[in-house]
Every structure is written in C-alpha cells, then in structure tokens.
Amino acid sequence: xxxxxxxxxxxxxxxxxxxxxxxxxxxxxxxxxxxxxxxxxxxxxxxxxxxxxxxxxxxxxxxxxxxxxxxxxxxxxxxxxxxxxxxxxxxxxxxxxxxxxxxxxxxxxxxxxxxxxxxxxxxxxxxxxxxxxxxxxxxxxxxxxxxxxxxxxxxxxxxxxxxxxxxxxxxxxxxxxxxxxxxxxxxxxxxxxxxxxxxxxxxxxxxxxxxxxxxxxxxxxxxxxxxxxxxxxxxxxxxxxxxxxxxxxxxxxxxxxxxxxxxxxxxxxxxxxxxxxxxxxxxxxxxxxxxxxxxxxxxxxxxxxxxxxxxxxxxxxxxxxxxxxxxxxxxxxxxx
Amino acid sequence: xxxxxxxxxxxxxxxxxxxxxxxxxxxxxxxxxxxxxxxxxxxxxxxxxxxxxxxxxxxxxxxxxxxxxxxxxxxxxxxxxxxxxxxxxxxxxxxxxxxxxxxxxxxxxxxxxxxxxxxxxxxxxxxxxxxxxxxxxxxxxxxxxxxxxxxxxxxxxxxxxxxxxxxxxxxxxxxxxxxxxxxxxxxxxxxxxxxxxxxxxxxxxxxxxxxxxxxxxxxxxxxxxxxxxxxxxxxxxxxxxxxxxxxxxxxxxxxxxxxxxxxxxxxxxxxxxxxxxxxxxxxxxxxxxxxxxxxxxxxxxxxxxxxxx
Ligand SMILES: Nc1ncnc2c1ncn2[C@@H]1O[C@H](COP(=O)(O)OP(=O)(O)O)[C@@H](O)[C@H]1O
Ligand SMILES: Nc1ncnc2c1ncn2[C@@H]1O[C@H](COP(=O)(O)OP(=O)(O)O)[C@@H](O)[C@H]1O
Ligand SMILES: [Mg+2]
Ligand SMILES: [Mg+2]
Numbered sequence: 001x002x003x004x005x006x007x008x009x010x011x012x013x014x015x016x017x018x019x020x021x022x023x024x025x026x027x028x029x030x031x032x033x034x035x036x037x038x039x040x041x042x043x044x045x046x047x048x049x050x051x052x053x054x055x056x057x058x059x060x061x062x063x064x065x066x067x068x069x070x071x072x073x074x075x076x077x078x079x080x081x082x083x084x085x086x087x088x089x090x091x092x093x094x095x096x097x098x099x100x101x102x103x104x105x106x107x108x109x110x111x112x113x114x115x116x117x118x119x120x121x122x123x124x125x126x127x128x129x130x131x132x133x134x135x136x137x138x139x140x141x142x143x144x145x146x147x148x149x150x151x152x153x154x155x156x157x158x159x160x161x162x163x164x165x166x167x168x169x170x171x172x173x174x175x176x177x178x179x180x181x182x183x184x185x186x187x188x189x190x191x192x193x194x195x196x197x198x199x200x201x202x203x204x205x206x207x208x209x210x211x212x213x214x215x216x217x218x219x220x221x222x223x224x225x226x227x228x229x230x231x232x233x234x235x236x237x238x239x240x241x242x243x244x245x246x247x248x249x250x251x252x253x254x255x256x257x258x259x260x261x262x263x264x265x266x267x268x269x270x271x272x273x274x275x276x277x278x279x280x281x282x283x284x285x286x287x288x289x290x291x292x293x294x295x296x297x298x299x300x301x302x303x304x305x306x307x308x309x310x311x312x313x314x315x316x317x318x319x320x321x322x323x324x325x326x327x328x329x330x331x332x333x334x335x336x
Numbered sequence: 337x338x339x340x341x342x343x344x345x346x347x348x349x350x351x352x353x354x355x356x357x358x359x360x361x362x363x364x365x366x367x368x369x370x371x372x373x374x375x376x377x378x379x380x381x382x383x384x385x386x387x388x389x390x391x392x393x394x395x396x397x398x399x400x401x402x403x404x405x406x407x408x409x410x411x412x413x414x415x416x417x418x419x420x421x422x423x424x425x426x427x428x429x430x431x432x433x434x435x436x437x438x439x440x441x442x443x444x445x446x447x448x449x450x451x452x453x454x455x456x457x458x459x460x461x462x463x464x465x466x467x468x469x470x471x472x473x474x475x476x477x478x479x480x481x482x483x484x485x486x487x488x489x490x491x492x493x494x495x496x497x498x499x500x501x502x503x504x505x506x507x508x509x510x511x512x513x514x515x516x517x518x519x520x521x522x523x524x525x526x527x528x529x530x531x532x533x534x535x536x537x538x539x540x541x542x543x544x545x546x547x548x549x550x551x552x553x554x555x556x557x558x559x560x561x562x563x564x565x566x567x568x569x570x571x572x573x574x575x576x577x578x579x580x581x582x583x584x585x586x587x588x589x590x591x592x593x594x595x596x597x598x599x600x601x602x603x604x605x606x607x608x609x610x611x612x613x614x615x616x617x618x619x620x621x622x623x624x625x626x627x628x629x630x631x632x633x634x635x636x637x638x639x640x641x642x643x644x645x
Contacts, residue, residue: 043521043522043523044521187384187385187548188384188548188549188550188589188592188593188594189384189588189589189592191592191594192591192592192594192608195594196605196608196609199605214521214522215594216522216596217551217593217594217595217596218594220594220595220596220597220598220601221594221595221598221601221604223598240598241598241599244596244597244598254523255522255523256596258522258523258525258526259522259526259551259596260525260526260529260551260552260554260555260556267533268530268533269526269529269530269555270523270526271523271526271527271530272523272526275491275493275524276521
C-alpha cells in the first residue's frame with residue numbers, strides 16, 4: 001500500500017461528567033494512507049464522531065481530554081499549538097458534517113463562505129478566489145455556479161447545501177477530508193449523487209477520506225478499508241471486500257445479518273441482544289461485546305483482548321470470533 | 337372486500353402570503369391517488385421526502401382535511417368521519433410515528449400512554465386495564481414492570497415498541513406506520529421489524545408501511561406504491577417492482593440503493609449515470625408538459641405504471 005498520511009496511535013478521548021472522565025474512544029490506533037477511503041462504521045454511540053472530531057481537536061477542551069498521538073506530516077496534532085492547528089484545519093484537513101446547517105453560516109453567501117478559508121490559507125487575489133470558488137461549485141455539480149455563488153444557504157435544497165459544504169471543505173485542496181455521516185440526512189437518490197461525486201473528486205485530487213457512517217451500504221459503495229467500531233474500540237479492521245465477504249468479529253457478523261437489504265430476504269432479521277451501553281456503563285475490561293453474546297462461554301474471550309492480525313491485513317479484536325456462531329442466538333428467543 | 341379503499345384522494349394545503357395572510361396558492365401534497373389494502377396485507381408507500389407520503393397517512397387517519405376523493409373502510413364510506421375521534425373507524429385504524437418519543441407525553445407513565453386509547457373507547461376497571469397493558473407489553477417483548485416507568489427511561493427501540501403496543505391496544509385492523517424505524521440503529525430496527533411481523537401474524541393486522549428505505553420496504557411489504565410529486569408513478573407486487581421497474585423514477589430510486597457488494601461498485605455507478613442521462617433525455621415520456629405524473633396505466637394484474645397509454 002502507498003504512503004501513510006495520518007497515524008492515529010492509542011487515541012483516547014474522554015468526556016468529563018461529575019468530576020470523572022469517561023473514555024468514548026478508548027485506545028484506538030489506525031493509519032490512513034494517501035488516496036484511500038477509510039470508513040469507520042458502527043451504531044450510534046460507538047464513538048465514531050468523537051474519534052473524527054479528535055483528529056482536528058474540535059472538542060471543547062474544558063471537559064474533553066484527548067490522549068495518544070495523531071501524527072500528520074511528522075507533526076503531532078494533539079500537542080500542536082492552536083495557531084498552527086488552525087492552519088491544518090481547513091487547509092490540510094477539510095471537514096464535512098451530516099448537517100450543513102451547522103457548518104455553513106446562514107448569514108454569508110455561499111461563494112464568500114467558500115472563499116473564507118482561501119483568505120486564511122492562501123495568498124490568492126480577490127479575483128482568483130472568486131474564480132476558484134466558481135470552479136469548486138462547478139466541480140461539485142452545481143448546475144448554475146454563478147447563481148449559487150450569490151445565494152444564502154437557506155435558498156438551497158438539502159442536497160445542494162451538502163454540495164456547497166463539500167465545495168467549502170475542498171477549497172484548499174486538503175490532503176484529508178473527514179466526512180461525518182455526509183449523506184445521512186439525504187434522500188437515496190441525492191445520497192447516490194453525493195457519493196459518486198466524492199469518489200470522482202477523490203480520483204481527480206488523490207485526497208484521502210476518513211468516512212464516518214452507520215450505514216453499511218454507504219461503506220460498501222465507498223470504502224477501501226473498513227474499521228468497525230464498538231463501545232469506543234476498533235473491533236475489526238480489514239479491506240472492504242474482506243468485511244463483506246469474510247467478516248470475523250461477532251459484532252460485524254451480527255450487524256451484517258440484521259440488515260433488511262435487497263440481498264438478505266430471510267423472513268426474520270437477526271437481533272443483537274441488549275443495547276449499546278452508555279458511556280458510564282461501558283465495560284472497561286475484557287471483551288466489550290461479550291455481554292451482547294452471553295451464550296458464548298467465558299473462556300472463548302481473552303482477558304485482555306487486542307486487535308490481532310487474523311489474516312494478512314485483516315485485524316480482529318478478541319478470540320471469541322473463532323468459535324462464534326450466529327444461529328445459536330437465533331434459537332434462543334430474547335425477551336429484553 | 338378490501339379493508340381500505342382510497343379513491344382519487346386529494347389534499348391541498350393553502351400557501352399564505354402578504355401581511356393579511358391571504359391564501360396565495362396551494363401546495364398539492366396529494367393529488368389524485370387511489371389504492372386498496374386487503375385485510376392482513378402489508379402495503380409499502382415509498383418515495384423521497386416531500387412526495388406526499390405522510391400526508392397520505394394522515395388523510396387515512398382523518399388528521400388532515402381532504403379536498404377531494406373518498407375513503408372506504410370495511411366497505412363503509414368514512415370520508416365524513418374526519419376529526420371525530422371516537423368513531424368506530426378510529427378504533428380500527430391506528431398510527432405509529434417515526435419519532436415515537438415526540439408523540440409520547442414525557443410526564444405520562446407507560447401505563448397511561450398505552451391505556452389512553454383503551455380509556456377512550458372502553459370501560460374497564462383499573463385492574464382489567466393493568467392486565468391488558470401487561471398483555472400488550474408482553475406482545476412487544478417488554479417486561480411488566482415497564483408499565484410504571486416513564487418514556488425517557490427507555491432506549492429508542494423500546495420506545496418504538498411502546499408506540500407499537502399503544503397502536504395495537506384496541507386491536508385495530510389497520511396500522512399506518514410512518515417511517516417507524518427510520519430513526520433507529522440497525523440492530524434495533526431489526527428488532528422492531530421482527531415484532532411488527534409477529535404481531536401482524538398474531539392479530540391479522542394490515543399495514544400501510546411508509547418508508548424511504550427500499551431495503552426495509554422489500555423486507556416488509558407484499559405490494560408497493562411508489563410516490564413522486566404527490567402522485568403514484570408505479571404500483572405493483574414486490575416482485576414486479578423490484579424485478580421489472582418501468583418508470584424512470586422507480587428505476588432511479590432502485591439504482592440509488594447502496595449495494596452491499598463492493599465488487600459491483602463501478603457497475604452500479606455506470607448504471608446510475610446512464611439512468612440519469614435517460615431521465616434527462618426522456619423526461620417528457622414520463623411527465624406531462626407541466627412536469628406532473630401521468631395517470632396510472634395497467635400493465636398486468638400485478639403492475640401499473642404512470643405512462644401515457
Ligand atoms: N461532547 C460530549 N460530552 C459528553 N459525552 C459525549 C459527547 N460527545 C459524545 N459523547 C458520548 O460519547 C459516546 C460516543 O458518542 P459519539 O462519538 O457521538 O458516537 P457516534 O458518532 O458513533 O454515534 C456516546 O456515549 C456519547 O453519548
Ligand atoms: N400541514 C401542512 N401545511 C402545508 N404544507 C404541508 C403540510 N404538511 C405537508 N405539507 C407539504 O406537503 C408536501 C408533502 O409533504 P409530506 O406528506 O410530509 O411528504 P413526505 O412524508 O413524503 O416527506 C410537502 O411539500 C410539504 O411541505
Ligand atoms: Mg456520530
Ligand atoms: Mg413524511
């Protein structure tokens with residue numbers, strides 16, 4: 001594989017609650033290579049957004065602690081002074097969120113918002129900035145870039161706003177784009193257009209994408225590699241085709257069989273027992289998924305599970321995957 | 337005899353403008369749709385946001401004023417029952433919402449939430465009522481002690497099941513489920529969908545299942561209604577719609593569903609691109625001069641498409 005762009009080592013992101021810190025991301029290590037799309041997938045509350053926001057330190061430091069190291073071009077982002085980090089944010093790393101409302105300023109015309117980071121990060125002249133913004137709007141498939149340039153965010157449809165945010169995130173040709181649920185609020189046809197757009201922009205610019213999503217369909221359409229997250233940890237990391245064709249971790253396998261997809265037409269869907277624990281209730285020792293698969297004998301789990309390379313490039317947490325059978329669960333109905 | 341018959345339903349909302357708030361026009365949220373639901377059947381209503389799905393559901397519940405058309409339930413014309421809460425019709429049809437939480441009163445215990453429709457329609461002693469609520473909780477897989485808790489004490493999937501328990505409290509014949517699992521995580525969604533199927537089998541329920549997720553719809557529904565711009569572009573059995581979609585809108589919708597097979601990525605994108613071209617080139621074949629959807633034309637017993645005959 002190609003060169004590493006970002007190295008996340010032992011990331012631990014903790015939020016303060018009642019004088020105590022609770023880790024929402026707990027010792028996560030993963031690399032992002034140049035020009036690859038790494039998808040992080042898991043159900044809500046698993047820690048995906050916390051991980052994404054930690055990369056550019058967008059959390060409120062008053063009650064958030066980020067430990068470990070995040071190496072980008074030899075610099076450790078966790079200890080970089082705020083002024084230098086600002087150059088990285090928007091300049092080297094662009095961000096796309098689920099809700100463009102939160103990222104776009106409602107009072108500033110779309111074109112000028114795209115230019116804002118050009119003012120900060122480049123020495124382009126006003127005319128150059130305008131041309132670049134129009135190019136970007138065209139690039140993200142706006143049918144009438146000149147018109148959109150002068151419009152306010154509320155004058156655009158949801159799909160168009162999402163495109164405007166993508167244009168803004170791409171304005172300084174970032175090496176990495178972090179996209180947190182970029183299509184979750186959109187209709188499927190618009191989602192397909194945005195995903196196709198992100199793929200073709202990536203092919204043209206060689207950008208890396210850290211794609212955060214709960215939607216395994218989006219993962220299958222976009223990812224080169226997939227990191228499956230559960231309760232603050234990566235429980236499986238592998239190429240996209242491995243995840244779909246040869247999933248190993250019980251959580252990954254359970255999730256895949258709970259999807260009512262076009263391919264999966266079985267009468268009953270698989271249901272994972274129990275619920276995703278809240279931050280305070282996270283099991284902090286042993287296999288964190290063990291409570292959700294209570295029929296597995298205790299000795300099938302490791303005392304101190306860690307990601308191990310089960311096959312070349314395919315990493316999985318804990319030993320329970322070796323003996324795990326999904327249909328054992330099917331035969332024991334759950335009243336919870 | 338069909339359980340529900342909707343004939344040429346129209347719902348138009350006034351658009352108000354100016355300082356006097358006068359009506360300056362109308363949003364045609366539903367503009368001439370007809371369909372039937374048989375007892376025990378699940379019919380899926382699919383389309384993008386704004387196409388008129390929720391308005392259709394609300395019209396069946398009598399929650400919005402019709403400006404045209406008729407609704408028959410069990411053969412009886414109930415078009416005039418709109419707003420009358422205690423009619424026998426309102427007993428036979430219930431609704432489940434996407435966001436049950438916002439439709440549950442946070443200060444009411446689960447017992448009161450579930451018993452409310454019962455209190456509107458039946459005289460029961462407190463003991464009988466509690467017994468009934470316990471039965472209902474058991475049907476949706478919640479423990480009996482849930483009855484005395486408040487909605488915020490439950491997870492999203494459990495709340496959705498409380499909504500299901502409430503909806504089935506009066507043993508309705510039809511449930512309109514408006515995006516009942518759209519806000520839920522995968523595993524929780526699976527749980528609610530399984531329960532909805534179980535309950536259907538036990539009680540002989542029919543569903544109008546409203547969703548924008550074609551994977552979920554295919555899992556749940558025998559018949560599909562594809563809605564676009566306030567009208568139906570295509571209706572038919574699940575097999576006909578998925579295997580032989582004929583309207584360009586349906587074909588685009590199906591092509592847009594993410595495919596769980598990473599190896600098919602390029603092929604899917606190519607298919608979407610060619611459909612997009614077809615959509616632009618052949619728009620006039622599928623929409624009239626005003627951009628409206630044509631009337632449905634019958635292809636066979638199991639399939640109708642809105643293209644000019
Ligand atoms: N700012 C915050 N303060 C306190 N807890 C938080 C904060 N953000 C997230 N959490 C908690 O951290 C856990 C992970 O949340 P999040 O990263 O948003 O997950 P995901 O994006 O996978 O849904 C959850 O239990 C959530 O409640
Ligand atoms: N109470 C209302 N007043 C005015 N317009 C409405 C009202 N409810 C819905 N609409 C409009 O009717 C159209 C259809 O809405 P809706 O039935 O909610 O669609 P869907 O459920 O398919 O997303 C939309 O244009 C919406 O803005
Ligand atoms: Mg998130
Ligand atoms: Mg709706």
